Amino acid sequence: xxxxxxxxxxxxxxxxxxxxxxxxxxxxxxxxxxxxxxxxxxxxxxxxxxxxxxxxxxxxxxxxxxxxxxxxxxxxxxxxxxxxxxxxxxxxxxxxxxxxxxxxxxxxxxxxxxxxxxxxxxxxxxxxx
Numbered sequence: 001x002x003x004x005x006x007x008x009x010x011x012x013x014x015x016x017x018x019x020x021x022x023x024x025x026x027x028x029x030x031x032x033x034x035x036x037x038x039x040x041x042x043x044x045x046x047x048x049x050x051x052x053x054x055x056x057x058x059x060x061x062x063x064x065x066x067x068x069x070x071x072x073x074x075x076x077x078x079x080x081x082x083x084x085x086x087x088x089x090x091x092x093x094x095x096x097x098x099x100x101x102x103x104x105x106x107x108x109x110x111x112x113x114x115x116x117x118x119x120x121x122x123x124x125x126x127x128x129x
Contacts, residue, residue, distance in 0.1 A: 034102040034112040043098045044071065049091035051078050058091055058113060060099055073101055075113040075125075090124060091116075100127065 044062035047070060058073040075081065091097070096119050101111030115125030 031102075031112060033105055035105050036102045036112070038103060039100055039114065040103040040111060041098065041100050042071075043096065046091045046093055046095045046097055048093060049088065051081070051088040053077055053079075056081060058099075058116075060097065062109075069109045071099070071101075072110040073099065073113040074111070086124060095119075100125075 042062050042064055044060040047059040047061050048057075050057040050059070054077055056075040056078060058075060060071045060073065062069050062071055081087075098117045100114040100116070102114060103111045113125060115123060115127035117123045117127055
């Protein structure tokens with residue numbers, strides 16, 4: 001009888017641990033920190049395109065305030081982006097680009113990538129005029 005009680009206790013601890021971890025996984029994929037009711041559009045120069053898992057990042061310099069600010073833009077996984085025609089050289093360092101993003105709620109220079117337009121008129125992501 002004592003072995004059965006220990007087994008049940010162990011099973012309970014395991015289930016509670018799994019439930020706690022699942023909350024962490026769902027929180028990781030949240031977009032709650034972005035203001036999806038606002039679209040910020042700005043022009044800048046690509047610093048770096050980090051084509052990495054689990055999320056790609058685009059670093060863009062912008063100086064619309066007279067001071068150079070580095071924006072960090074979160075995007076999707078390379079697996080998804082490749083299927084959309086994006087590759088590691090899509091955002092070449094030094095390339096001028098106009099960005100649309102859902103900005104951070106706290107006003108930090110970061111956001112969730114929506115789309116981009118390059119000088120040659122090419123667009124990437126969701127770009128509606």
